[in-house]
Amino acid sequence: MAVAIASLAASFSCFHVGQIQNQAKPLNKSFLGSPLRAYNLKAHKKPNGLHLNGAPTIRMTAATTPAPSDLEKQDLPKYVKSRLPGGFAAQKLIATGRRKTAVARVVLLEGSGKVIINGRTAQEYLQGNPLWLQYLKHPLATLGYETKYDVFVKAEGGGLSGQAQATLLGIARALCKANPDNRDPLKKQGLLTRDPRKVERKKAGLHKARKAPQFSKR
Structure with a gap:
């Protein structure tokens, strides 16, 4: 009986040692059974502006700003006063235009x-x-007088639309x-016609100028 127990203990010890040795082996296969390949960082190109260690690099480029015009360099209110x-x-050549509630001289x-x-540029x-x-x-x-x-x-x-x-x-x-010779070409283009349209006023008992509340018979 003692000999049987000793043999069983020896077999269990061998099994335990073998299992530990199998676990200690490095894994060289993936879950799908194919061998794992080491990822080569050098084979891949670095994206622009990033190092492999993740630290970003900032590339400074010289900003090319357009040179300001003569009209932008000087103070516009002073320029207007000097011209007017x-x-x-x-002034002699002065006219008034109206649209909706906007007035432009x-x-x-x-x-x-x-x-x-x-006192500001149109743009x-x-x-x-x-x-x-x-x-x-x-x-x-229309008359070729852009400049x-x-x-x-x-x-x-x-608003800005009416003022324009x-x-x-x-x-x-x-x-x-x-x-006076400019009248005919401007008239043909409809540029001398005053647009009298305005927003119609709201009426009492209505939501807006003509929109009425929903009618209910009962």
């Missing part, structure tokens, strides 16, 4: 095509909107004052 001695009312002077609205004042800027260019482009006159505008009331369209009418009327 006595203010808007003292326009002065034309011999120049190079600058457009200044309320800045109209927020670079291409449609609104096109309103200002249309009368001058003949400088336009000074004093706009009040309404009021400026269009004011420029067209000022061009007619400069030369």
Whole structure:
């Protein structure tokens, strides 16, 4: 009996040692059974702006900013005062345009095509909107005067869209004052027509000008 127990203990000890040795072997196979391959970092290119250790590198490039124009270098309010001695009312080529609730007083002077609205460039004042800027260019482009006159505008009331369209009418009327022969081509383009449309006022008992509350028979 003692001999049988000793033989069983020896067999269990051998099994335990063999299992530990199998676990100590390095794994060289993946779960799918194929041998694992070492990942070679050198074989892959580094992405731009990153090292292999993850530390980012910043590449500084020289910023190329366009040179400011002569109109941007100087103070625009002072420039307007120098070009308009006595203010808007003292000028000869002055006209008024209206659209919705906006009013624009326009002065034309011999120049190079600058457009200044309320002491700011048209590009800045109209927020670079291409449609609104096109309103200002249309009368001058119709006559081919894009670089003949400088336009000074004093706009009040309404929004930027209404002020831009009021400026269009004011420029067209000022061009007619400069030369009566300009009236026919401007008239054919409809640039001298005052647009009388305005927002209709709200009515009492209605949601808006004409929108009524839902009708209920009972």
